[in-house]
Amino acid sequence: MKETINRIRKFNDDRDWNKFHSPANLSKAISIEAGELLEEFLWDSENYNKENVLEELADVMLYCIQMADVLDVDIEEIINKKMDKNEKKYPVEKAKGNSKKYTQL
Numbered sequence: 113m114k115e116t117i118n119r120i121r122k123f124n125d126d127r128d129w130n131k132f133h134s135p136a137n138l139s140k141a142i143s144i145e146a147g148e149l150l151e152e153f154l155w156d157s158e159n160y161n162k163e164n165v166l167e168e169l170a171d172v173m174l175y176c177i178q179m180a181d182v183l184d185v186d187i188e189e190i191i192n193k194k195m196d197k198n199e200k201k202y203p204v205e206k207a208k209g210n211s212k213k214y215t216q217l
């Protein structure tokens with residue numbers, strides 16, 4: 113992951129793009145790319161172009177990685193912290209096999 117983060121940093125440094133990467137702008141970019149990912153399934157959820165889906169998924173993740181970098185946080189740490197919360201909100205004995213929100217379990 114460190115190599116990937118450094119590669120993304122170099123990409124942005126070389127282009128002098130860091131000035132555009134405020135948390136607010138990166139949040140917008142994540143949402144826009146998530147929309148592009150969703151667009152791949154528009155009108156037909158079954159027959160999608162996997163190559164296009166993977167490209168849009170990568171775009172979402174690239175902006176997520178940049179957001180974590182700008183906020184100076186460790187990606188694995190924040191994911192694990194959130195997973196700790198999710199495991200408490202969705203105990204296996206209550207959540208297994210159903211898709212209800214934790215408030216309705």
Ligand SMILES: [Mg+2]
Pocket residue numbers: 145148167168171
């Ligand atoms: Mg895209």
